């Protein structure tokens with residue numbers, strides 16, 4: 331947990347209050363009203379003890395005896411009402427806070443640049459959206475209850491106690507600082523143990539997640555024993571930290587009981603002194619004791635307020651950090667683009683944010699509109715990086731990319747991306763129906779358009795054979811499909827989008843020759859009339875290209891068509907002979 335500065339903490343709470351108050355001022359007011367009612371009822375409960383004993387039991391006053399049960403019942407009735415209002419309306423505020431913060435985080439998640447995802451672990455993001463935001467809202471709600479209800483209750487009870495006997499109250503007040511110190515020390519210990527316990531849950535999730543995702547590798551590479559050992563370690567850590575927590579919790583309760591016991595004994599001892607005995611009735615004494623008991627709960631809450639606030643600040647920092655994370659730059663204004671134009675790379679170099687060495691060096695490339703170009707080169711030479719610059723998933727570190735003579739930076743991102751179809755190296759499919767995967771991001775798609783894209787991508791046969799056809803759900807990232815089927819669906823998606831620029835990062839994994847033939851045929855159709863940039867791993871692809879761009883170590887070293895390049899007997903010829911192409 332990060333150490334937070336006081337100033338930062340205030341900023342977070344002010345921001346949280348602003349979000350909570352927006353559209354929620356009525357439920358907050360009702361909840362506060364409920365807290366005030368409850369806070370008034372506690373001293374009233376203790377106060378009613380006095381007439382019950384003095385008037386009812388000792389003087390046997392009939393009027394008091396007949397009225398008191400109603401009085402007591404009324405206080406309980408009002409208190410219950412107050413408790414209901416507090417719980418229900420604070421939950422309403424808390425839930426709407428969680429809802430709004432989640433919404434803000436999710437919206438920003440969609441706006442973040444790819445480079446953010448490169449450097450952030452998905453587990454960390456998940457825990458912010460699921461866990462931290464819940465913690466923040468529950469801590470904030472609890473703190474508000476403590477600050478308003480518990481403080482008022484303590485104040486009310488102290489006033490009542492002073493009214494009964496200022497001398498006894500004074501004695502009680504002298505003991506109070508010790509109680510607060512003891513309770514807050516225990517709370518601190520409690521907090522750090524709670525953290526250990528929470529973190530150990532993260533460890534368990536981490537190990538389990540890896541085994542679930544990598545279950546095939548675990549089976550084949552005999553990782554079972556190693557994984558069991560890893561799991562046992564984290565599982566045990568979780569058990570131990572929870573037992574430590576239970577131990578402190580037990581001690582905590584025991585100490586509180588001891589404090590109650592000694593205060594009680596102390597006060598009784600003092601009460602036996604003559605000057606007190608003379609000034610206090612039985613009813614007053616019991617009422618005082620009762621008030622003392624009632625003050626302990628809220629006092630514990632108040633003692634824990636700092637710990638809670640700290641916990642809330644830490645969770646708030648994580649939540650707001652994600653909400654404030656800088657969006658993908660989209661300051662280009664131009665929306666009017668004639669996409670039927672050449673794409674020109676001018677002296678483009680690129681370095682990933684988290685690395686020192688440049689991945690692309692001085693790239694100059696002219697892609698004519700309607701042309702079919704193939705990028706080839708050894709693994710890691712920068713092919714995927716180069717094509718990722720076209721839809722501006724990353725921006726060049728220097729140099730520029732132009733289309734229609736406009737620097738892409740000056741185009742609105744949506745204008746640029748609307749004109750690009752992308753079939754990635756790793757096919758990304760969603761755990762949804764085949765239909766929704768194909769029409770992803772498109773509106774008003776007709777059945778005939780879907781069918782035509784299925785046919786053109788040679789997917790219609792296997793889709794028709796699926797149990798629910800287009801409505802078959804294909805599992806997380808399409809696990810229920812074969813590699814070739816997944817790629818054909820990704821191509822069908824590109825067909826439907828029908829953009830002028832097509833980027834296709836051919837999968838390096840080899841497919842059976844039938845699947846491959848289908849994919850080749852599908853591509854042949856898809857690229858008609860489009861500017862097509864393919865990262866090619868197959869000879870059949872490069873042979874058809876108008877222009878082959880040969881890359882080595884981040885630079886373009888040769889280009890030309892297949893025959894020219896073979897005849898030149900340069901790097902491409904070497905690649906060809908080394909059987910780089912399948």
Ligand SMILES: Nc1ncnc2c1ncn2[C@@H]1O[C@H](COP(=O)(O)OP(=O)(O)OP(=O)(O)O)[C@@H](O)[C@H]1O
Pocket residue numbers: 448682684685689707708709710711712713714715716755
């Ligand atoms: N997100 C990233 N952050 C940092 N470095 C990266 C990132 N992605 C790729 N790299 C590095 O950039 C270099 C080029 O990677 P790139 O993915 O462009 O290669 P490639 O030519 O597409 O290779 P392959 O044929 O294997 O797909 C590699 O050395 C890689 O380690």
Ligand SMILES: [Mg+2]
Pocket residue numbers: 713714715755835
């Ligand atoms: Mg690649």
